[in-house]
Amino acid sequence: MDIKDLLTEETVGAFAEAVHAAHGTFDRAGFMIRVFDSEWPDRALKQRIRHITLALHDLLWEDYREALNILRRVRPENFEGIIQWVFTDYVEVFGLDDWEASMPALEEFTQQFSAEFAIRPFIVRYPEQTLAQMLAWASHESAEVRRLASEGCRPRLPWGIRLQALVADPSPILPILERLKNDESExxxxxxxxxxxxxxxxxxxxxxxxxxxWQPDATADVRWITGHALRTLVKQGHPGALALLGYPSDPAIAVHNLSVEPQGIQIGDEITLSFE
Incomplete structure (x- = not known):
């Protein structure tokens, strides 16, 4: 099953019921009609989430801060799964002009579904204050919030917008990673x-x-981080990465009398490599 197909009518309906329970004037039927329109089958996962977010906003009829208060009253135990992404997506779409209200909301909502995508536009617009907030989150009691502190500022996060300023100069990220390198959460x-x-x-x-x-007093966890962090450089054969992992840059290995048989093949054929 494609993950986007987890957004079934039953799942979206349960979400609509939960919003209605938190805000009695919410039009559940109108919401379902807006969500499951003629273009729904052709939308990819992120497009479906954004579509649900926009439909939710259209029917809440509230300003941003009041909408956040409503969403905070929605009980997530009444539904589950990928649709919880809508909470953080709502902040990403409608909260960018209100940093002060959006940061506490992301801190709360990321404990249901990661805000790693939603935080990124805030890093772009408010880099210093958002990264300062993320450094504070790195000491949060919730592992989900601490994870957001790192995951949200990954320069090249898959599916997320590229943080070009941090690609060019990632030094603001390092204090966050320093604080988290021995975190108790895997x-x-x-x-x-x-x-x-x-x-x-x-x-x-x-x-x-x-x-x-990090190496002189590295714990087992830091040594694991080291190996996993260097995987791209190791694949590239980077001498510094190999040396840090204990592999010499000039291993005493020689290959003699290498032969390949047969000399010509077609797709699906097998070859034999021989050497001394």
Missing amino acids: SVRRSVANNLNDISKDNPDLVLDLLRE
Whole structure:
């Protein structure tokens, strides 16, 4: 099943019921008609989420802050799954002009469904204050919020807008990763590694320098982060990455009398490699 097909009429209907329970004038029937229009089958996952978000906004008839208050009253235990993305998407679409209200909302909603995509336009528009907020989140009691602190500022997050300023200069990210490198949550540590892997694609020396600094008193978790963070550089055969992982740049290996048989093949054929 395509993940977009998890957004069934039953799932969206349960969401509509939960919104109605929080805001009695919400038009459930009108919402369902707007969502399941003639173009619904052709929409991809993110397009479906955005479409639901826009339909929700059209029928709430409230200003942004009051809409947030309504969404906070929606009980997520009455529905589950990918549709919870709508909460953070609502902030991304309608909250960009209200940083002060949007940050607490993302902090709350990311504990239901990650705000890693929704936070990125705020980093673009308000880079210093948003990254300062994310550094504070790196000490949050919730692992989901701490993960957002790292995942949300990945320069090359898949599906997310590219943070071009952080591609060019990722140094503002490093204090966040420093704070999270020994986090008790595996998902947070994995995000740290993935963030460093993103950075390494454009700034390999910066990543290598940072990881070298971490090694003298590295825990097992930091050693795992190191290996996972360097996976792209290792695939490229980067000497610095290989050396940091304990592989010499000039291994004492020689290949002699290499032969390939047969000399010509077609798709689907097999070959034999021989060497000494």
